Amino acid sequence: DEKLVRGDAAIIFPGYYHSIWSADEKTIALNFLISRDFFFSLDQRFSLSLRDKSFVIFSGNSLDDDVEEMLQQDRINDSLSMRFKEVLFERMILKIKRSGSLRSAMTGGERREVFRIMSYLEEHSKDATLTSFARDFGITEQYASRLIHEKTGLSFSQIVRKLRMEEACRLLRKDRLSCKQIAWMVGYSSPEHFSRTFKSYY
Numbered sequence: 001d002e003k004l005v006r007g008d009a010a011i012i013f014p015g016y017y018h019s020i021w022s023a024d025e026k027t028i029a030l031n032f033l034i035s036r037d038f039f040f041s042l043d044q045r046f047s048l049s050l051r052d053k054s055f056v057i058f059s060g061n062s063l064d065d066d067v068e069e070m071l072q073q074d075r076i077n078d079s080l081s082m083r084f085k086e087v088l089f090e091r092m093i094l095k096i097k098r099s100g101s102l103r104s105a106m107t108g109g110e111r112r113e114v115f116r117i118m119s120y121l122e123e124h125s126k127d128a129t130l131t132s133f134a135r136d137f138g139i140t141e142q143y144a145s146r147l148i149h150e151k152t153g154l155s156f157s158q159i160v161r162k163l164r165m166e167e168a169c170r171l172l173r174k175d176r177l178s179c180k181q182i183a184w185m186v187g188y189s190s191p192e193h194f195s196r197t198f199k200s201y202y
Contacts, residue, residue: 004029007062009096011048012055013039030067032089042093058096066092114151118159125163126187130156164188165201 004010034042042048048056066088073084120136121128133156134144148156164186171182183194 004057005059008057008059009061009063009092010055010057011093011096032070034089038086042090046090046093046097048093048097061096061099063092063095066095117148117151121159122163125160125167126185128160160187161197161201165198168194168198 070085070088070092073081073088120133124132130141130144133148134141137144139147145156148154148159152159154162167186168182171177171185177185179195180191183189183191186194188194188197
């Protein structure tokens with residue numbers, strides 16, 4: 001459960017499950033999504049040594065101007081914008097590499113454990129309970145709860161709710177289904193409870 005402050009930059013391995021919450025209404029976190037190929041290209045060219053990590057956090061960066069330029073290119077959105085953004089992103093990574101100090105990292109072994117937990121919960125999000133998770137992993141509920149929070153930074157119920165809400169969004173965009181149908185499909189027996197949760201979450 002890492003807390004970032006102004007000037008921090010987290011570089012997260014492709015496919016690593018994560019969530020970002022803002023500490024308050026005045027805090028803004030920007031999430032840049034890049035392709036797996038571009039990620040590995042950056043890792044190799046700039047010697048970031050990220051392949052055996054789930055994430056790394058660098059502190060002490062000053063990237064305000066770079067971020068503003070990136071957002072400006074996003075607003076222009078012409079035939080050269082994407083190339084400009086790639087170059088700007090590379091410059092940001094170089095700045096982080098040169099002036100940022102490595103504060104935190106998660107190793108590959110931990111990544112595998114997170115992947116195992118998340119794979120199970122994604123497959124069983126409709127009907128998963130802490131009891132069934134603990135039983136299937138052959139551990140106690142107390143240890144299961146601690147393990148999930150330790151490895152993901154989230155509670156069991158937070159993860160399940162997130163997975164259900166994301167699936168509900170996918171179904172809303174894809175199919176002409178009623179609220180009642182979607183509620184049942186993502187694991188809620190009460191459409192009213194589903195509706196309240198969905199509105200609260202989004």
